Amino acid sequence: MWTATAISNLGDGVTMVAGPLLLATVSDDPALIAGGAFAAQLPWLLFSLISGAFVDRLDRRRLVVVVNLLRGGVLGGLAVVIASGHVSVPLIYLASFLLGVGETLADTAYGALLPATVAPADLERANARLGATFTIANQFVAKPFGAWLYGVAAAVPFGLDAVSFVVAAVLIAGIAGPPGEAPETSDKSRHKAVPLRMEIAEGLRWLWRHRLLRVLAVAMGVANIAFCAAFAVFILYARERLGLTDVGYGFLLTTFAVGGLAGAGFAARLARRFGTATVLRAGLIVEVGTHLTLALTTNPVLAGGVIVIFGVHTMVWGVLVSAIRQRTVPDQLRGRVGSVFGLLETGGAALGWLLGAVLTQLWAVTTPFWIAAFAMVAVTAAAWRPLAEATPASVRSEPTPRTS
Known part of the structure; x- marks a missing residue:
């Protein structure tokens, strides 16, 4: 595989x-x-x-x-x-x-x-x-x-x-x-007796009743909107704000992948060392800090360093959330619940790209980063307490989820 x-x-x-x-x-x-x-x-x-x-x-x-x-x-x-x-x-x-x-x-x-x-x-x-x-x-x-x-x-x-x-x-x-x-x-x-729409609804209901997974799904969706809105015109940001050439822009993009590769190596160890809940909460703080720093800085080296850290976070967050979902969701519902996460991820990205282009045309090239930072502050505040449930005891595979 x-x-x-x-x-x-x-x-x-x-x-x-x-x-x-x-x-x-x-x-x-x-x-x-x-x-x-x-x-x-x-x-x-x-x-x-x-x-x-x-x-x-x-x-x-x-x-x-x-x-x-x-x-x-x-x-x-x-x-x-x-x-x-x-x-x-x-x-x-x-x-x-x-x-x-x-x-x-x-x-x-x-x-x-x-x-x-x-x-x-x-x-x-x-x-x-x-x-x-x-x-x-x-x-x-x-x-x-x-x-x-x-x-x-x-x-x-x-x-x-x-x-x-x-x-x-x-x-x-x-x-x-x-x-x-x-x-x-x-x-x-x-399955032959149950209409497809009812099976889809069953998956949606299951996810909505499980507080931790519901919070993770919504947080990922909003974070994708914020991220893609901020980075929709990243080439213009790199040129106008950081003063980079096209070659410099290409190197800046590679910092995402560098961070992601590092995050893949750290994810499991970070979860074991600090606990899944702590790592997920730290990731939300990284999101806020990334958008704020990029909104304020004109230093390409600082921007690149922040993006490396952001790349680490996105990989770690994705690894841990996937593991939580795979452990928690009953096997017969994994496809439907996973598809909701996919919809929110891709739908959030599509909406974010459109929103970022509009915001940049109306205001400055840094405006989407400011809005993304404030949006992630709200997400962090709303998700902070529910993320405490992201512990080994609460994410074990169970046929009946914890509800709220």
Whole structure:
């Protein structure tokens, strides 16, 4: 499973670089180029809750295998069209949308598969290793590699990503034993009798009644809005506020990945040393401090240092929250509850990007950072007491959650 995610992350990173380059080759309209990212995100807004219900209905391992093979087919077909010289913007949008639909299913299923594959006590370490692999493969290696491959031939990066999906599917199919098979496979009649909307509602109700997970989900959603609003025009901030060149901006972006990689190494140890609740609370303070510092400073070195710390926090927070959710949510609900987290994360990001662009046009380039700081102060105050429940005793796997 770890190897499969590493290979697919490398392929995804290559495509993330090659996709905008391909759109820029086909069209010089900035709106059309930006639309490619929206086409890939749109399925999360439309289908994430539905995908979560299907993840709980179906055998998760087989679902990942089938979805990866289909995504490989989409990318393989796109590579052939590119090589033939008949690629167009609508076709690229369609491929991006279909890949996004597959991502809602596969990513949700992966999150539900992990607790069936790894012992509960090892979930932090497992999530941290997956996070580190994503950072290395997707952020460090894939970006320059993808740009180089696109220079060799426009179709090559997409063909490579297609192969990566097929290899990942083969690896997941070869996992020994029965991990990931939904427990309700012995009760398929229940799913046939219950409408999909009722199953989705069941997952939403379960999450809303569990105070700790509800607070974590809402906090992550608001934090994503704040973060993406602040960083929507980060290139303008780097140029106008920090006085950086485009090369300097590129180096500044790498500080996120540096921090994320470090956070993957620290996450489990920090939780053991200080306790999960303390680390999560400290992360909220880091969020506030990051936005305040970036709103005030004009020093690129200070900004880079703060972003490294922020990168550490985001990785640690993600690892710990994933482990809490995987331990706490009953297996038959993991897909649906995980899909709500995915919806809030992606929906918050989409809203944040739009909000940041609007705020910067109305006021100064630092305005989104100030608003993000105040928003995170409110989140920190609201979440502080509920986060005390993030202890080993309160996050154990139980069929009946603690409610409030």
